[in-house]
Amino acid sequence: MRKDTWKPEGGKASGKGGQRRPQRRSQRERFRGPPSQDGPAILYGWHTVKAALENPARRIRRLVLTDNAARRLAEDGVTLRITPQIVRPDDIAAQLSADAVHQGFFAEADALPAPDVEELPPQGVVLVLDQITDPHNVGAILRSAAAFAVSAIVTTARHSPEATGVLAKSASGALELVPMVTVQNLARGLAALKERGFLLVGLDSSGDADLAAVPLSSPLALVLGAEGKGLRQLTRQTCDVVAQLNLPGEIKSLNVSNAAALALYIVTTRLRQG
Numbered sequence: 001m002r003k004d005t006w007k008p009e010g011g012k013a014s015g016k017g018g019q020r021r022p023q024r025r026s027q028r029e030r031f032r033g034p035p036s037q038d039g040p041a042i043l044y045g046w047h048t049v050k051a052a053l054e055n056p057a058r059r060i061r062r063l064v065l066t067d068n069a070a071r072r073l074a075e076d077g078v079t080l081r082i083t084p085q086i087v088r089p090d091d092i093a094a095q096l097s098a099d100a101v102h103q104g105f106f107a108e109a110d111a112l113p114a115p116d117v118e119e120l121p122p123q124g125v126v127l128v129l130d131q132i133t134d135p136h137n138v139g140a141i142l143r144s145a146a147a148f149a150v151s152a153i154v155t156t157a158r159h160s161p162e163a164t165g166v167l168a169k170s171a172s173g174a175l176e177l178v179p180m181v182t183v184q185n186l187a188r189g190l191a192a193l194k195e196r197g198f199l200l201v202g203l204d205s206s207g208d209a210d211l212a213a214v215p216l217s218s219p220l221a222l223v224l225g226a227e228g229k230g231l232r233q234l235t236r237q238t239c240d241v242v243a244q245l246n247l248p249g250e251i252k253s254l255n256v257s258n259a260a261a262l263a264l265y266i267v268t269t270r271l272r273q274g
Contacts (some may be wrong), residue, residue, distance in 0.1 A: 051173030069104030139170020140257035146174035207244035
C-alpha cells in the first residue's frame, strides 16, 4: 500500500490552509519510536497534536501522521510547520501503551516556556497541586483550568507527572493554553504567591469551612492535595484558609479532578459576582 508524505517548502500548495500535495515516501524511511524519558515531550491524539500545531510557542521536532490524520488536519485548515512522516496506524500504536488512543496523530516537541512563580500576574485564579501524581488527573485538571480561564497551574518538580504522554492526552489540548509553573519547594512557592497578594485557599475534605461560604478575593490560589493523602501539613499551615466542598450525598469526597472542576466553578462564579 502506498504511503505519502507532504512536499517540503517550495512544492505546489493545494487544499485548505495552504497544505502541500503529498509526495511519495521512500520505502527506506521508517518510523522511529519515542525518545527516552529525558527527551522531548510526546504528544498524541487529535486535540493534543492539533493544539500543539496551532500554538506558535510550541516547537515541533517531529510529526508522524496517518493518511487520514493528515487529511483531517488539511480539512480543518491547520498549517503544518514541519514535514510529517506518513505511516500506518499500527506503526504509531506500537510505540505507545496498549490503552493509548492516538487517532493517527503523534508528535515530539520541546517543552513549553514557563514563567517563574514570582512572575505570575497578581490577578485571577491560580491552581496549585500538592503532589498530585496521576497524569490522568493532572490532565483532567488542566482541561478544567482552561475552561475556567485559570492563569496558571503550579506544581512541584518532584512528585508530579511530566507534561507529556498521558497527561497531555488527558488535557485534550489544554496543555497549550494554561502555563505550568514548577517550583522546587511548594511552601516557598505558596509564600511567593502570598507576597504577591494571592489569597491561598486549600481544598480538603477535612476543611474547616464550606468553600461556597468562605470570603474570597482576587487574586486567588486554589490549592489541591493528592487523593487519599490530601494536603500535606506544611501546605495546610501555609494556606490562609482550608475549605471543603459541602456535598449533600452519602459520599463526601470526589476524585481530585472532579473536585477541582466543582471548586473552580464555585470560586470563579463568586469572584465574578463580587
